[in-house]
Every structure is written in C-alpha cells, then in structure tokens.
Amino acid sequence: xxxxxxxxxxxxxxxxxxxxxxxxxxxxxxxxxxxxxxxxxxxxxxxxxxxxxxxxxxxxxxxxxxxxxxxxxxxxxxxxxxxxxxxxxxxxxxxxxxxxxxxxxxxxxxxxxxxxxxxxxxxxxxxxxxxxxxxxxxxxxxxxxxxxxxxxxxxxxxxxxxxxxxxxxxxxxxxxxxxxxxxxxxxxxxxxxxxxxxxxxxxxxxxxxxxxxxxxxxxxxxxxxxxxxxxxxxxxxxxxxxxxxxxxxxxxxxxxxxxxxxxxxxxxxxxxxxxxxxxxxxxxxxxxxxxxxxxxxxxxxxxxxxxxxxxxxxxxxxxxxxxxxx
Numbered sequence: 001x002x003x004x005x006x007x008x009x010x011x012x013x014x015x016x017x018x019x020x021x022x023x024x025x026x027x028x029x030x031x032x033x034x035x036x037x038x039x040x041x042x043x044x045x046x047x048x049x050x051x052x053x054x055x056x057x058x059x060x061x062x063x064x065x066x067x068x069x070x071x072x073x074x075x076x077x078x079x080x081x082x083x084x085x086x087x088x089x090x091x092x093x094x095x096x097x098x099x100x101x102x103x104x105x106x107x108x109x110x111x112x113x114x115x116x117x118x119x120x121x122x123x124x125x126x127x128x129x130x131x132x133x134x135x136x137x138x139x140x141x142x143x144x145x146x147x148x149x150x151x152x153x154x155x156x157x158x159x160x161x162x163x164x165x166x167x168x169x170x171x172x173x174x175x176x177x178x179x180x181x182x183x184x185x186x187x188x189x190x191x192x193x194x195x196x197x198x199x200x201x202x203x204x205x206x207x208x209x210x211x212x213x214x215x216x217x218x219x220x221x222x223x224x225x226x227x228x229x230x231x232x233x234x235x236x237x238x239x240x241x242x243x244x245x246x247x248x249x250x251x252x253x254x255x256x257x258x259x260x261x262x263x264x265x266x267x268x269x270x271x272x273x274x275x276x277x278x279x280x281x282x283x284x285x286x287x288x289x290x291x292x293x294x295x296x297x298x299x300x301x302x303x304x305x306x307x308x309x310x311x312x313x314x315x316x317x318x319x320x321x322x323x324x325x326x
Contacts, residue, residue, distance in 0.1 A: 045089045047123045048098040048196070049081075049116060051170060052130030053163060054149055055137045057180045057188050058100050061130060064192040065098040073099040078108045078115060085119045103149050103163055113173055129167075129174035132181040134160055182208070182221060182285045191284060194316070205279050206316050207271075208287045211245070211303040213295025213323040222289035226267060226302075231260050234297040244324050245300025254301045264302065268309040275315060295323030 048065060050058050059074070066072045076084060076099045088094045101112060119125050132140075134157065141148065141156045148159035150166075171177065176195075180188055183206070191206060212219055214229070234240040234250050243250050254260050271288065278286055290306070292298035300321050307319040 045085075045091070045094055045123050046096045047085055047088065047119065047125045048096075049119075049125065049127045050098060050100045050130070051102050051112070051127070051167070051174075052178075053132060053137060053160070053167065054103060055140045056130035056132045057183070057185070058102060058130055060185050060188050061128070061192050062098060062100050064189040065196070067189075068193060068197055069096065071097040073097070075100060075102070075104055078105050078111050081112075081115050082118060082122075085123050085125075089123050103166060109166065109170075112170055116173065126176065127174045129171050129177045130180055131171070131177065132179060136181045178284050182206075182287065190316075205275060205283055206285050206318070207275070207307075207310055208285070209303040209307040209310070209317060209319045210287060210289045211295055211299035211319075211321045211324060212289055212291050213293060213299070214291045215294060216323050218291065219287070219289050219322060221287050223286050224288045226288070226290050228263070228290055228292050228298045228302050231263070231292075231298045231302075232257055233293065235294065240297065243297075244321075245297045245302075246304060246321075246324075250297055251301045251304070254298060255305075260302075264305050264309070267302075268306055268313075271306070271310060272313050275310075295321070296325065300324050 048070065050061055050065075052058060062072050062074060071088070071094050073084070078101060081099070081101070084097075084099070088097050101109070103109060105112075116125065116127055137160055138156055148156050148163075150159040150162050178188075178191075183191065187206060210219055210222065214227075218225055231254060234243075234245075234253055237253070240247075240250050240253065245251060245254065275286070288306070290299040290302045303319050303321065307317045310317045
C-alpha cells in the first residue's frame with residue numbers, strides 16, 4: 001500500500017483519501033469496474049501496469065521506470081487503479097506513470113483483468129508481466145531468505161505453483177511478457193530503459209553469444225546451437241594447444257581457412273535476418289551457442305567474431321565462454 005505522500009497531489013487535494021475511495025467502491029458490485037471519465041483532450045498520460053511472479057524483478061523494473069521519469073507507485077490496491085488513472089489523466093504534471101500490482105493484493109487481484117480493460121479505454125495502457133523459471137526463482141528466494149507472499153508457512157516451490165495458477169489469466173492478457181531468468185539486475189533495468197525510452201528502436205533484445213565444448217554438454221538455456229567442429233582444430237597445433245580462441249595468433253589461424261570466414265559471414269547474416277522476427281514475437285533475450293570439442297579454441301573465436309558483427313548491426317550483445325580456461 002503506498003503512503004499518502006506517494007499518491008498524486010490531485011488525489012490529496014480532492015478530499016478523497018484512499019480509505020474513503022475504497023469504502024465507496026466496496027458498495028458496488030464486484031463484477032462491475034468503477035465508472036471512469038475520459039482524460040482531458042490534448043493530454044494523453046501513459047500508464048504502465050507491472051505485474052508477474054514474486055521474485056521476478058518487479059522492484060527493479062519499477063526503479064527503471066522511475067529513472068525514466070515515470071510517476072511510480074508500488075502495490076497500489078486494485079480497486080484504486082481506475083481512480084488513479086482518472087486523476088493521472090487529468091493532471092498536467094503527470095505525463096507517464098507506472099504501478100506495480102501483484103499477489104500481495106490477495107483475492108482482489110481477480111478483478112485486475114476487468115479493471116485493466118476499463119482503464120485501457122481511458123489511457124494508453126501497457127501491461128507488463130514478469131516471470132522466471134522456477135529454479136531461478138527458488139535460487140533468488142534462497143539468496144534473499146525472504147518468505148513468499150503466498151507461502152510463509154509452506155515451501156517456496158508450492159507457493160510458486162499456486163502463484164502461477166492465480167496469475168494465468170493475467171499473463172494471458174499482458175502486452176509484454178518478460179522472462180527475467182537470464183537477466184541480472186543491471187541487464188534487466190537496461191532492457192526496460194531501452195525498450196521504453198526508445199520505442200522506435202528495434203534493437204531492444206539482449207543477445208548472448210556463448211561458446212562451449214560438446215564434451216561438457218550443450219548449454220541448457222541455448223535458443224540456437226551451431227556446431228563448429230567442422231573447422232580445423234588448433235588443438236593439434238602444439239603452440240596453440242595451451243591458448244584460447246581469444247588469442248590473436250589462434251584467431252588468425254582459424255580465420256585463415258575460407259570455410260571459417262564464410263561460416264562467420266553466413267551465420268551473421270542469418271542472425272541479423274532472424275533477430276527482428278524474434279523481437280516482433282516479444283523475445284527479450286536470445287542465447288546463441290557455438291560448440292566445438294572442448295570449448296577452448298574454435299567456438300571461442302567464432303562467438304567473439306559473431307558478437308562483434310551483431311554489435312556493429314546495432315544489437316546489444318554479451319559474449320560468454322562457458323568452458324574456456326582463463
């Protein structure tokens with residue numbers, strides 16, 4: 001529940017404090033969202049509603065919106081969203097606003113889909129749903145040692161399963177679904193910043209180029225896997241054996257073969273063609289894995305070169321070498 005000081009000035013000066021608004025609304029039928037009026041002509045306040053799984057990064061995302069200049073409210077009661085949207089739409093001081101709603105709301109969260117539909121008739125509204133894989137959420141809860149909102153007296157895994165069931169219908173109506181499993185805090189905030197600060201930019205996907213060795217297994221989180229074991233292996237050149245594909249001499253050796261240069265060219269062209277399609281499907285993170293035998297020479301060099309070409313094409317890229325020493 002936001003503090004009184006966290007609410008819009010127009011709410012404070014209207015004489016309608018949260019308790020009064022809530023009490024008035026409780027007399028209405030639950031199935032009928034509160035009636036709302038359209039904002040003043042010429043003023044189109046943008047509203048972003050952030051929801052999703054507990055532990056998926058909603059607090060970090062809200063902070064990113066705050067840094068972008070959005071008026072932000074955390075844990076606003078669902079019943080107050082229409083009044084909040086109406087007042088924000090009438091305020092000349094509020095151009096963009098973001099709020100978080102989640103399972104802390106309790107049973108009232110069931111009313112969110114109907115309320116969002118109502119609010120979308122008033123303001124340009126985007127609903128962002130955050131989620132992550134169960135094993136990632138379990139690790140995050142283990143690190144923070146905080147209880148799950150639905151399971152203070154039950155295992156976190158059980159609470160997460162119940163939460164997914166509660167949020168299924170809400171997730172289905174989201175405008176943007178972000179899987180934060182592969183983001184750290186800084187990457188998630190950077191993604192939100194770029195996505196909402198530069199809406200015209202199509203390069204808002206984070207691409208991860210990963211090298212690996214097949215002898216150690218294929219990365220579980222790989223979206224695309226390319227086998228580069230057809231390239232000549234520097235391992236059989238004694239002076240290259242202790243080095244990696246990041247060494248200039250090794251990279252120069254691999255590039256000396258025409259099939260290496262042709263592969264890098266063709267794969268880069270393919271990825272530059274595919275990435276806009278992934279973006280249109282709402283993909284926020286793409287992991288491209290390159291594998292050789294041990295993950296030390298060929299895959300490392302290829303991941304580095306492809307990553308450079310994707311950066312040159314305007315994409316955000318990070319390169320990782322899972323099995324390379326050093």
